[in-house]
Amino acid sequence: MSWLLRLMAIGGLWRKCAGAYHQARSHVRQAGSFAQGVVARHVQETLERAEMGDREALFEMGERYYEGRGVPQDYQLAVTWFRQAAELNHLKAQTNLALMLWIGRGCQADQSAALRWIAKAAGKGYEPAIKWHQTMKKQYPTSQAGSS
Numbered sequence: 442m443s444w445l446l447r448l449m450a451i452g453g454l455w456r457k458c459a460g461a462y463h464q465a466r467s468h469v470r471q472a473g474s475f476a477q478g479v480v481a482r483h484v485q486e487t488l489e490r491a492e493m494g495d496r497e498a499l500f501e502m503g504e505r506y507y508e509g510r511g512v513p514q515d516y517q518l519a520v521t522w523f524r525q526a527a528e529l530n531h532l533k534a535q536t537n538l539a540l541m542l543w544i545g546r547g548c549q550a551d552q553s554a555a556l557r558w559i560a561k562a563a564g565k566g567y568e569p570a571i572k573w574h575q576t577m578k579k580q581y582p583t584s585q586a587g588s589s
Contacts, residue, residue, distance in 0.1 A: 480510075480511040481511065483511065484505065484511040484512060487501050487502060487505070488502060491522070491525075494529070496526045496529040496530070496531045496534070497526075497531070499522055499523075499525045499526035499529065499531070499534070500522070500523065500526040500531045500533060500534045502522040503519045503520075503521075503522030503523035503526060503534060503537065504519075504537075506518040506519040506522060507519035507523075507537070515547075516541070516546050516547025516548075517547045517548065518547075519537075519541070519547055520538065520541050520542075520546075520547040520548045523537045523538040523541065524538055527558060527561075530561075530565075532562045532565055532567040532570065533562075533567070535558045535559070535561050535562035535567075535570065536558075536559060536562045536567065536569055536570045536573060538558050539554075539555040539556070539557075539558035539559035539562070539570075539573065539577075540555070540559075540573065542554050542555035542558065543555035543559075543577060552577070552581050553581075555577060556574075556577055556578070556581060559573050559574045559577055560574055562574075
């Protein structure tokens with residue numbers, strides 16, 4: 442008889458858990474819809490700031506396209522946004538652009554241009570750029586490096 446009571450108790454617990462599970466799934470769907478709206482609004486606000494020449498927003502749009510956060514992943518667009526921020530002396534954008542140029546992600550590989558961009562960021566004391574600049578100079582023949 443005790444096994445029957447245990448089985449009934451487990452069945453009651455399962456129904457409670459199943460109800461909570463379905464309710465939680467509903468909440469997750471609602472939160473997902475809300476989050477998508479928040480992300481879309483944030484992307485739109487960032488895009489508007491980027492179009493006004495805000496270098497942080499330009500960099501963020503580059504990151505978003507590189508990672509596919511809130512927008513479809515597109516390395517070519519990431520290069521475009523990083524280049525615009527880099528031209529406004531955004532050190533992380535200069536570094537990211539240099540790395541993309543170095544390996545040819547989203548663009549034609551161009552080690553000479555990559556060295557120029559990484560040298561700019563390294564020259565401003567940006568530590569990751571300094572390390573990458575040293576690595577790139579070792580891999581790129583001195584005769585081709587020019588004035589980097």
